Amino acid sequence: MTEAARATRGQQPGIEIVEPGLQATVQEHPGRTGMLGQGFFPSGAMDSLAMRAANILAGNAQNAAGIEVTLGNFAMRVVHRDSVVAVCGADAEVTVDGEPLPTWQSRRMPAGSELRIAISTGPGFRLYVAVGGGIDVPPVFGSRATYTMGALGGYEGRPLAKGDRLALGPDGGGPSPRRWRPDVRPDYAREWEIEAMRGPQAAPDFLTDGDMETFFTRAWAVDRNSDRTGVRLASQRFEFARSSGGVAGGHPSNILDNPYPVGGVNINGDMPVILGPDGPTAGGFIVAATIVQAGLWKLGQLRPIGDRVRFREVSAEEAVELDAQLDALLSENSLEDA
Structure with missing residues (x-):
């Protein structure tokens, strides 16, 4: 038993x-x-x-x-x-x-x-x-x-x-x-900044430089149809760097099915979807950016209807440093007697 x-x-x-x-x-x-x-x-x-x-x-x-x-x-x-x-x-x-x-x-x-x-x-x-x-x-x-x-x-x-x-x-x-300790608790807000790296399918092959600028500067509203599978964001009419998906499909967001990363920002037609921890492992849409490991926790606190997200582009080196900082934060040193 x-x-x-x-x-x-x-x-x-x-x-x-x-x-x-x-x-x-x-x-x-x-x-x-x-x-x-x-x-x-x-x-x-x-x-x-x-x-x-x-x-x-x-x-x-x-x-x-x-x-x-x-x-x-x-x-x-x-x-x-x-x-x-x-x-x-x-x-x-x-x-x-x-x-x-x-x-x-x-x-x-x-x-x-x-x-x-x-x-x-x-x-x-x-x-x-x-x-x-x-x-x-x-x-x-x-x-x-x-x-x-x-x-x-x-x-x-x-x-x-x-x-x-x-x-x-x-x-x-x-x-x-x-x-x-109050000074080390994470800041929760209705306006979120989440660290991400572009790709694996971004400019210039799939999206335009203008699309990527919009992606990293726009405040994206969190859609009510969000869950552990994916956090859906407000729709956006992207320019796209090509007119269609070719053999993968008629829409330029289509690609031949490929693996999806955890935290990938999937462009499903005109709707960006951040793939959550229960998300699909593969599919036929481009992934414009991927949230870095140290930023993934913020997905769990995005509140449908009312919260907005801005993506901050970071380098691979900065992503590694942010992860180390998060691990250092999560220690007995961050506690005090109650």
């Missing part, structure tokens, strides 16, 4: 889902890596920064599994043991048995107590719950991340539902209450 099954029967410390909200799934960082060739994007936390930060507060390894909560209206109960919990991500009211728990801060929850996350009014769109010991579900293809479109990973390959019981790993007692 699996750990999750034992938890369901009440024999294992864990958590019980009281209210799942719009969508709550078990996720982790970095997700199901190395599977692009088999047709799987990595899944995992859409905002990996907040997920990793919550794990550090809870005394877990940064790659421990936690819960990704979209928008809020979520509640859970800890069962059969006291547990350290932390919630990071979007602005929202969080309580433990009715007492406020600030986001980006940990505390110990007595067995039987209930954590609630109200609807987030923003900025930000997703919150991440880490519990001491991490969510103990069986890894699938090397990851506990949920991929709902493939019905695999996480808890039964699906979003969490009321009454679900999730097992917890051993937490060793957990640390005393801590919080993320």
Whole structure:
């Protein structure tokens, strides 16, 4: 019998889902890596920064599994043991048995107590719950991340539902209450700047220099039809450097099917779509730019309707440096006693 099954029967410390909200799934960082060739994007936390930060507060390894909560209206109960919990991500009211728990801060929850996350009014769109010991579900293809479109990973390959019981790993007692220092917390806003590199299909072969200038200077509105598969942006009539896609199709955004990078900005006709962690691994549209690793976490906090994005072009060297800075930020040095 699996750990999750034992938890369901009440024999294992864990958590019980009281209210799942719009969508709550078990996720982790970095997700199901190395599977692009088999047709799987990595899944995992859409905002990996907040997920990793919550794990550090809870005394877990940064790659421990936690819960990704979209928008809020979520509640859970800890069962059969006291547990350290932390919630990071979007602005929202969080309580433990009715007492406020600030986001980006940990505390110990007595067995039987209930954590609630109200609807987030923003900025930000997703919150991440880490519990001491991490969510103990069986890894699938090397990851506990949920991929709902493939019905695999996480808890039964699906979003969490009321009454679900999730097992917890051993937490060793957990640390005393801590919080993320205010001066190092990420800035959430309604106007976002996301670092990206052009290509693999950009000017001069597929788009014009004018198209790329527009791409990197326009404030792109986030479309309401956005999810973990892709963040859709406002449509744009591109000039394009060619009149058609040739043998790939009549529209100049068409190309012969090729692999897509995680975070690629796919130009689907007149609509740019940022490919999210559950996105397609291949397709027949150009990718004008690709978000660098250190900027991917921002996708998880883009709020449909109201948020806007500007892309900042960076070099490969700057992308590597930004990634190193992010890793340095995610450490015990960024915490203080609460």
